[in-house]
Amino acid sequence: QKEVEQNSGPLSVPEGAIASLNCTYSDRGSQSFFWYRQYSGKSPELIMSIYSNGDKEDGRFTAQLNKASQYVSLLIRDSQPSDSATYLCAVNTGTASKLTFGTGTRLQVTL
Amino acid sequence: SAVISQKPSRDICQRGTSLTIQCQVDSQVTMMFWYRQQPGQSLTLIATANQGSEATYESGFVIDKFPISRPNLTFSTLTVSNMSPEDSSIYLCSAGGAAAYEQYFGPGTRLTVT
Numbered sequence: 662q663k664e665v666e667q668n669s670g671p672l673s674v675p676e677g678a679i680a681s682l683n684c685t686y687s688d689r690g691s692q693s694f695f696w697y698r699q700y701s702g703k704s705p706e707l708i709m710s711i712y713s714n715g716d717k718e719d720g721r722f723t724a725q726l727n728k729a730s731q732y733v734s735l736l737i738r739d740s741q742p743s744d745s746a747t748y749l750c751a752v753n754t755g756t757a758s759k760l761t762f763g764t765g766t767r768l769q770v771t772l
Numbered sequence: 773s774a775v776i777s778q779k780p781s782r783d784i785c786q787r788g789t790s791l792t793i794q795c796q797v798d799s800q801v802t803m804m805f806w807y808r809q810q811p812g813q814s815l816t817l818i819a820t821a822n823q824g825s826e827a828t829y830e831s832g833f834v835i836d837k838f839p840i841s842r843p844n845l846t847f848s849t850l851t852v853s854n855m856s857p858e859d860s861s862i863y864l865c866s867a868g869g870a871a872a873y874e875q876y877f878g879p880g881t882r883l884t885v886t
Contacts, residue, residue: 693873704864704877705815707773712872749814753873757820757828758803760875764814 664688665752667763675771680737682766684750687731693753694726694733695760700746709735740770774799774867776878784884785855792851793881795865800845803868805875806838808861815864821848855885 666685674680682696693712697705711717711724711733723736733752737744750763775798785791795804806818819827819840827840842848852859862882866875 695874704880707869707874707876710871710874751875758868758873759805759817759820760873761817762815 664754664761665750665763667748667750667766669764670767671769672766673769673771674740676740676742678740680740680744680768680770682735682737682748682750682768683732684734684752684763685732686750686752686754686761688752688754689728689731691728691731691752691754694724695751696722696724696733696735697749697751697762698746699749699765705749737768740768742770742772744768745770773869774801774876776865776867776876778865778878778881780881781879782882782884784886787856787885789855790851790853791855791883792849793863793865795848795850795867795878797846797867801867802845804842804848805866805868806840806848806850807864807866809864809880810861818850818863852883855883857885859883860885 664687696709698708699705709724711726717724721738725734747765747767749765751760754761777796779794804821807815817830818833819829821827821840821842823842839851862880864880866877
């Protein structure tokens with residue numbers, strides 16, 4: 662069983678719609694959760710972090726965490742073509758400082 | 773957030789040779805990390821590098837193949853030794869941020885081994 666799972670996509674949404682990206686993790690002791698955006702040919706860019714249950718909003722982005730169900734999601738409101746990228750979910754799965762990354766979901770925002 | 777630079781940005785190397793990748797951070801950080809990303813794949817952690825101690829390697833990665841140095845709190849190097857075509861990949865360094873467990877990435881080094 663993979664430690665961090667994401668649907669590889671592509672997830673296609675029309676411009677202006679809400680994109681919903683999901684991630685599940687296996688380690689119940691995980692405490693820190695991150696979303697990275699990676700454009701083709703570029704390195705990952707940290708866009709959201711969340712540490713407690715509930716929602717965290719930053720501009721058009723909302724991260725949602727449910728530790729009981731072991732999932733974390735990222736909502737992108739008013740999706741723009743510039744949001745087209747691969748979104749990586751990362752989880753700190755232990756006492757060490759390292760992160761475990763999911764395989765990423767490719768998002769396509771269509772005109 | 774930390775600003776991270778890597779050198780070289782890309783290189784083409786012959787099999788059997790070694791390449792050292794440099795990673796520079798604009799501020800002092802405790803933790804630095806080295807990852808590999810194969811085309812179309814996610815990130816795989818190679819090792820964690822703390823200043824003043826030996827790097828901690830993940831399963832499947834060994835010091836003889838990927839020696840790491842961490843001479844101070846702003847700099848680290850990763851050497852890919854005795855390269856084979858299977859080592860062709862993007863190598864990324866990252867540094868820990870101010871918040872718990874967050875990491876910021878350098879631009880990566882694209883390595884091709886012929």
